[in-house]
Amino acid sequence: MEKTGTRKQFRHPSARFVAPLALLLLLLPAGHRSAAGEGDTGGRGPGYRITEVAIAVPDVTLRGTDGRPVPLRVLLDGGRPLMLQFVFTTCPTICPLLTGIAARVREDLGKDKAMILAISITIDPEHDTPSVLREYAANFDTDPDWLFLTGRLEDIVAVQRAFGSYLGNKMNHPPYTFLRRSPRDPWVRIDGIVHADLLEAEIRKMIGTR
Amino acid sequence: MTVRSRGPAAGREQRSLAATALLAALLAALAGAFSPVLADAPDASPEGTPGMRMYREGILPSGKKMRGETMGGAVLSGAMAACANCHRRSGMGSFEGGTAVRPITSAALYRPSELYGPARLDRFPPQAGTMQWPAYTDQTLARAIRDGVDPSDRRFDSAMPRYALADADLALLIAYLKSLSTTGAPGITEEVIRFATVVDARVPPERRNAMLGVLQVYVRIRNQGSGAARKARREALKDRDAPWPEARMWKAYRTWELDVWELSGPPDTWEPQLEAYYRRRPVFALLGGISAGGWGPVHRFCERHEVPSLFPSVDAPVVSGPGYYTVYFSRGTELEADALAAHLSAEPDDVRRRPVVQMYRDAEVGKAAATAFRKALERSGEPEPRDVRLPATGDLPTRILEDAWGGERPVNSVLWLAESDLRRIGERTRSTPLSGRIYLSSTLAGTAAAAAFGARNGEVYVAHPFALPKGKGEQDRIRLWLDSRKIPAGDERLQSNAFFAAAIAVEALGELLDFFSRDYFLEKVEHMVETTVTPSAYPRLSLGPGQRFASKGSYILRYEPESGGFLPVGGWIVPESR
Numbered sequence: 150m151e152k153t154g155t156r157k158q159f160r161h162p163s164a165r166f167v168a169p170l171a172l173l174l175l176l177l178p179a180g181h182r183s184a185a186g187e188g189d190t191g192g193r194g195p196g197y198r199i200t201e202v203a204i205a206v207p208d209v210t211l212r213g214t215d216g217r218p219v220p221l222r223v224l225l226d227g228g229r230p231l232m233l234q235f236v237f238t239t240c241p242t243i244c245p246l247l248t249g250i251a252a253r254v255r256e257d258l259g260k261d262k263a264m265i266l267a268i269s270i271t272i273d274p275e276h277d278t279p280s281v282l283r284e285y286a287a288n289f290d291t292d293p294d295w296l297f298l299t300g301r302l303e304d305i306v307a308v309q310r311a312f313g314s315y316l317g318n319k320m321n322h323p324p325y326t327f328l329r330r331s332p333r334d335p336w337v338r339i340d341g342i343v344h345a346d347l348l349e350a351e352i353r354k355m356i357g358t359r
Numbered sequence: 360m361t362v363r364s365r366g367p368a369a370g371r372e373q374r375s376l377a378a379t380a381l382l383a384a385l386l387a388a389l390a391g392a393f394s395p396v397l398a399d400a401p402d403a404s405p406e407g408t409p410g411m412r413m414y415r416e417g418i419l420p421s422g423k424k425m426r427g428e429t430m431g432g433a434v435l436s437g438a439m440a441a442c443a444n445c446h447r448r449s450g451m452g453s454f455e456g457g458t459a460v461r462p463i464t465s466a467a468l469y470r471p472s473e474l475y476g477p478a479r480l481d482r483f484p485p486q487a488g489t490m491q492w493p494a495y496t497d498q499t500l501a502r503a504i505r506d507g508v509d510p511s512d513r514r515f516d517s518a519m520p521r522y523a524l525a526d527a528d529l530a531l532l533i534a535y536l537k538s539l540s541t542t543g544a545p546g547i548t549e550e551v552i553r554f555a556t557v558v559d560a561r562v563p564p565e566r567r568n569a570m571l572g573v574l575q576v577y578v579r580i581r582n583q584g585s586g587a588a589r590k591a592r593r594e595a596l597k598d599r600d601a602p603w604p605e606a607r608m609w610k611a612y613r614t615w616e617l618d619v620w621e622l623s624g625p626p627d628t629w630e631p632q633l634e635a636y637y638r639r640r641p642v643f644a645l646l647g648g649i650s651a652g653g654w655g656p657v658h659r660f661c662e663r664h665e666v667p668s669l670f671p672s673v674d675a676p677v678v679s680g681p682g683y684y685t686v687y688f689s690r691g692t693e694l695e696a697d698a699l700a701a702h703l704s705a706e707p708d709d710v711r712r713r714p715v716v717q718m719y720r721d722a723e724v725g726k727a728a729a730t731a732f733r734k735a736l737e738r739s740g741e742p743e744p745r746d747v748r749l750p751a752t753g754d755l756p757t758r759i760l761e762d763a764w765g766g767e768r769p770v771n772s773v774l775w776l777a778e779s780d781l782r783r784i785g786e787r788t789r790s791t792p793l794s795g796r797i798y799l800s801s802t803l804a805g806t807a808a809a810a811a812f813g814a815r816n817g818e819v820y821v822a823h824p825f826a827l828p829k830g831k832g833e834q835d836r837i838r839l840w841l842d843s844r845k846i847p848a849g850d851e852r853l854q855s856n857a858f859f860a861a862a863i864a865v866e867a868l869g870e871l872l873d874f875f876s877r878d879y880f881l882e883k884v885e886h887m888v889e890t891t892v893t894p895s896a897y898p899r900l901s902l903g904p905g906q907r908f909a910s911k912g913s914y915i916l917r918y919e920p921e922s923g924g925f926l927p928v929g930g931w932i933v934p935e936s937r
Contacts, residue, residue: 239903242445242455246518249433273903275911275933288439301930302899318890319903320455342458342517345432 197343199351201335204327207307211270211300214283219298221308226332229266230356233327235314237273238285243324246342251326252289253345254352264356267295272309272319274299313338330355409528410535415448417441419528427520430507435520442532445518447904448683449878450539458518465537468495500536501529540876545664546643547875552613554578554864555642557633557671560623561651569849570649570672571619573857576844578617581865590614611873618642622656626723629656637664643877647671647860649853652723658685667881670860670909672853674802675727678936682907684877686884688856688897689910690936692728692775692802695822697934698913699773699798700735702822705929710771713795715744716763719775722751728775728800735934744773755780760787769795776800778808785811796820801916806925809918821925824913825852826898828925836894852896862893898931911936 206225210218225231234251236244248269255262269286271277277285282297291297299305309315314325326339328351339351409420417425417440424437438444445460446452450467452460461467471494492509499510507521508514524532546553556574558567580586593612620636622629633656645661648654648671658677661668661684668685676687690697703711717732719725733744747763749755756762764770774781774797781804799808801823809819829835837855841848867883888909889901900909912933916925 237903239905240455241447241453241904242458242460242518245435245439245444246429246431246433249429249435249439250431253432253434273901275899275901276903276906278933278935280935288437319901320886320889322455324457342429342431344430344517 197347198340200338200340202313202327202338204311204313204336207304207311209300209304209307211298211304211308212279214279214286214297216279219296221298224266224268224296225329227266228331230264230331230352231266231268231327231329232352233268233270233312233329235272235309235312235322235325236269237271237319238277238281239273240319243322243342247324247326248289250342250345250348251295252291254349255295256290257345257349258352261353261356261358263294264358265294265352268298269295270298270305270308272305272314272322274302274305312336328352328355408531408535410531410533410538413442413528413532414535414539415441415443417444419524420531425522425524427522429517429520430515431517433520440520440522442536444904447878447882449876449882450536451874451876451879451882453882458516460518463536464539465541468500468536470494497533500533504529504532540874540879544643544875544877545641547613550614551616552868552875553616553618553640553642554644554646555618555620555636556646557620557622557648557650557657559650559652560621562649566850566853567649569853570647570857572846572849573841573854574617574647574861576846577858577861578615580844581615581861586612586614608872611868611871617646626653626656630660633657633660637666642666643875644669644864644880645671646864647857648673650674653677653727654685658682661685665877667877667884669864669884670856672856675724676908678908683905684881685907686881686902687908688895688900689824690908691824692724692800693731694824694908694911694913694934694936695800695802696728696732697735697936698824698915698932699732699822700739700741701932701934702915702929703736703741703771704739710796711741714768714770715742715773716747716770717744717773717775718747718749718759718763720751720777720780721748724803725749725775728803732773732775738935749776749780755783760784760793764793764795771796771798773798774800775803778804778811781808782811788812793818798822798915801825806916806918809925810920810923812918819918819920820928821916821918822913823916823925824910825896827914827927828916855894855896859893859895863888863891866891866893 206222208220208222210220213219232251232254234247236248238244251267251269255267258265271282277299279299282299286295286297289295300308306315309322312325312327314323316322323340324342326343326348328337328339329335337351337355339348407415412418413420413425417437419425425440426434426436427440428434442463446463447460450462450464452462454460471492492511492513495503495510502508503510503515504522505524507519556571558571589609589612593609595609618636618640620633622632637660643666645657645666645668648657648668650657650671650673653675654671654673655677657668657671660666662681666684670686670688673687674691675693676689676691677685678690678693703715715736717729719729729746729748733746736742736744747759749759763772772793772795774784776784776799781799785808793812795818797812797819799806799819799821801821804821806821806823806828809821812819835851835855837858838848838851840858841854846854863884866887867880870883870887871880882904885902885904885906891900897910898912901911902909912931914927914931915929917928918925
């Protein structure tokens, strides 16, 4: 078991010329994936990395796109398999891709998509109020099995920390997708912008429909 | 620990070499992305060209949404599929979450992508090769956009979408790409970078000087000391082609000049005045600025000429309609109005069901605040407020209090008034005691005016979209900076606002090196506001692509007459803004 120990690697420096170098260190997993070769992924982009992670979900109450309170632990422990991502609506690059891939995976899962609960949590909650998130979600084919959550900044930061996704700056957040079969199973973290087909395969493995 | 990895792990040495190569390649890509031709950029027409709409908004000439499918299988459309989403308005690209987005200006595309100097090539591992390619042609660029393949037949990584565009649409888009960041920005010469700050002549001298004093000292210090050293270094390197990045850093040095654009007369005469200033001496950007009322004409001027404007001190900024080039601290009194409405809806029924009376001066800021509050109450389903509109200037009517509070039931009064008005009303409340709560605007009146009301606990509240008031003995970091530079104390918020605007401009310019693109400048500002160490009057500031209001919340403070202090009620409130 690994406690999400990647934070050190992603520390955010302030020095001007150190910053790009450190940002490039973020590419290391990418370099690693490149080294994995394309054969492993059936030609669908670079390889990717899956890690089991221990996550202690904080007892916070977030809000849905209707503004209603959503106690996070209750939601996550509802029993269904989960797919969870962190995004924000004005994100220039990776969030639309992560969200787009999540949308594609759900589409490809067909009727099986109702077996999993998809959750996208904003990491920019003061901008992404419930109505802003609602508009963002409308860009994708969403339904009650895909929740977009916001909340108080402190709570959102606590959740990101628990998932090892907090780097102190929303513009520099790692592209992770988290999966969990049930409350009794460990969380699994997928690093990088993995191809929708591969993510779908991982999910099918998890829910046992392959 | 369980790690299932899809391939052999890369060695540490190989990794660090790869990182170095990627860094070099990225810097080289940026270096090639900008061709500084010092000429006035043509002003864009307001609706833009069809190519620009495709690039910025993801809208096809037919009006349909552009669609792209990424290598990762994500299907994006409309604004999310727009090129500018990742490559940004400047075309200079971005870097986020480990994904490097390449510059796509014509200078970057239509010449070979090289690391800096062929001699270095053999030092980098093959991974770096994906950062290199021969120069694009229109044909290979079309193929790249449609099929996701670069000129050397390599596929792009998982982030770049492929767009199935018709020939005509593709030609329009490529023509637009060729126009990105091709001309140097106005306000830049080989020696000087020029800024201006806009001052509304109606602003009282002490407030105007508080803002101006800080900016002018900041610029003077910038040009002396380390600035002088940089300038000397730059002169020494002028004719030498020293290796990147040092040379570019030194060569980027410019002496700062700050013009003061004073606007006189009513705001509807401001735009021609701004145009005249700009024609006489164009500027790269506006810093700070101060208004006694609205900011519409300045905002529109900046949109028209694509002039970035950083953090003016305005109480009623432009919150709707086009707004890309002005970056505000917050929505000002409109934010207070929304926060107040949210606060009232969360109060117990005996408080929230009371009638609401709002008083305001019949001038820009007062009207904007009252309109916003009325809308916010309506949105949250609260009772409609009764308006007490006071003349724009001059004495308050004598019967104002009786008119507002004369009824038998307690009311919630929201006073969109300045401190001097509040003090006069406060005196009169001694003969006409209020019944209910009074809400004040910290933006318009500060917090001290709360003491003007001979109130009991729980009766006077202040909407306060700033950091909590300082306790006794607490000193502002800004204050220390000002004192050490012998800048007289003035309005603290104005001084710290001006300081913040200048400091962020310095930081953002430092990132630009000598790629003096205004759009790129704004993109850097968007990125750094969240992480800057520069203090401000706000508890937290943060922007993102396209975000133009850095602080999004407000406290509602309850005045405690016995201690003279304030207590935040319900924490930091971030209201919905629409």
